[in-house]
Amino acid sequence: MPSLTFVLPHWLYWALLVVFPLFAMAMARRGRSDGPRVYSLPLAYFVLVTGGMLGLHRFYLKSIPWGLVFLPLFAAILYANAHQRDARSAYSDAANIVRVSTSTIEREEPRLAEADASLAGLRAEVAAAEEGSFTRRAAERRLQREERRLESSRQRLEAARIDLREQQAIAQTTGESRDFWENVAFIAFVAILCLVAVDALLLPFLVRSANRKLATEGADEEPLQPLSGEFLKDRANIHPGPSGWIDRLSFYSGEFVSYWAVIAVFVYYYEVVARYVFNSPTNWAHEGMYLMFGMQYLIMGAYAMLSESHVRVDIFYAPLSPRRKALADILTSVFFFIFAGVLLVTGWIFAADATRVSEVSFTDWQLAYWPFKWAIVVGAALLVLQGLAKLAQDFRTLASGVPSTPGASSTPGKA
Incomplete structure (x- = not known):
């Protein structure tokens, strides 16, 4: 799915707070009529632009069956995006562990590769030193520290290799799941856009049909009048x-x-x-x-x-x-x-x-x-x-x- 990066400019925010109420007040007074209620083509297009993804223009024109077609597609987008977010989060965690494990392996493998030469040299120092002397005890301590360090390095390397194998599998699975749900959401979104585009062309005919039906069945009720004037x-x-x-x-x-x-x-x-x-x-x-x-x-x-x-x-x-x-x-x-x-x-x-x-x-x-x-x-x-x-x-x-x-x-x- 594409992302939206729109940020409402400050000037547009203040302009909306000033201009929209004036327009709405004028339209409310302009819309006063003693005749029956009819469907408006400009209002239908306005509903299409603001609520077309939910098919609200169809509901406005009382085209209920076709309006219901939009809802499963929109629900599919929400469902797919929820799974996509979960998969993206799991993939991010696995990918991070893979990076850490790879770095650990790259650091520890050369160190262990040099371990034999290092231990051989320390063992030679211990053998060459006089029994019971200070030099021998110091060499033995260095040998023990190096053996502990290398053992710790082997454990880290082994754990990193296990994590790498496990997390690579998880990253592959979650990556595939993320791509799948992203494609599902995108396909549903394109389907809704196609339906909205078709309805944009059909809207004049839909409004005329709705008005004919309204004239046949009778208007529901008189429109509400603004409170100004008489009060x-x-x-x-x-x-x-x-x-x-x-x-x-x-x-x-x-x-x-x-x-x-x-x-x-x-x-x-x-x-x-x-x-x-x-x-x-x-x-x-x-x-x-x-x-x-x-x-x-x-x-x-x-x-x-x-x-x-x-x-x-x-x-x-x-x-x-x-x-x-x-x-x-x-x-x-x-x-x-x-x-x-x-x-x-x-x-x-x-x-x-x-x-x-x-x-x-x-x-x-x-x-x-x-x-x-x-x-x-x-x-x-x-x-x-x-x-x-x-x-x-x-x-x-x-x-x-x-x-x-x-x-x-x-x-x-x-x-």
Whole structure:
């Protein structure tokens, strides 16, 4: 199997985080329609490019039987690569032992070949020395050391020869297994590429066929509509002035970063394919995504507050009337502003320090950290603004009794 060496450039990472949400927001609004749902040829090609190895374009067009053809081939690639990795590891270990054994044999064989002459000379020294003399005892010690050294050398040589015979056999077997599974994975990969190429040509006909079938059987359901528009219009009618602008800012910033989750789907899909199909794990996918999700979590705080999605214990709060709810929110807002204020101040300190020292990530990718630190500031600022808007709305509700949330009941005991 070929390997993948692609590393996402930093500029492309930031461009995706900015451009893709804008494109997605425009497409979401462009896709609003009162007519029946139809299959889209551009979307079908998009699914083909991103998920063609799994046949997802076939599943998108409800061509289930042919879509199932892709799955065994993809599973064969995963299975073959798993065996290939095991065989490669075993081959590497055996080849390393073969190298060490060969080196040992090349070193010890000449030494043993000279052993007879060396021992003969030492024995002659012992025989020539006077019995009981210091010279004889010294010669005997040298002879004993040389005999022990040579015996140790023979043992090493014998062990090296045994290891060489065994590991050469293992290296040959595992090498053949590695090549076999590599060929299996490559053949399955080529088969998938051929199927994808054929489907790329057939896709216009497949889309038309799917739309004819859809028209005959009837569309499943109406497409989901974006939450903007009516929701913000109702809030603007209830809360005119700066609160309406803050609501819009919180809403659109939340909608903007929500599309980052779609980027994560594609990136992790690439990581899985690169790791398990091409044996080429990335050093940027996981880091880039968890940093992106950290920014998303921070910036979405104001949107969650706007849509009242934060966790709250409703056992006492839900039965209250709108005025009592507003009073409770006003009294507890002090804790919110303490948290949001601390987050804003500490985020500013972190971001300023990271910008000053040009802090980068700890991996080989070395992505700049200061934009992520400034996301803390942006998220905290949005949260403070939305908190102020909520506080103003609560004061208006306390004075007028009109609930601050569009569609909420003004009857006590109903939320």
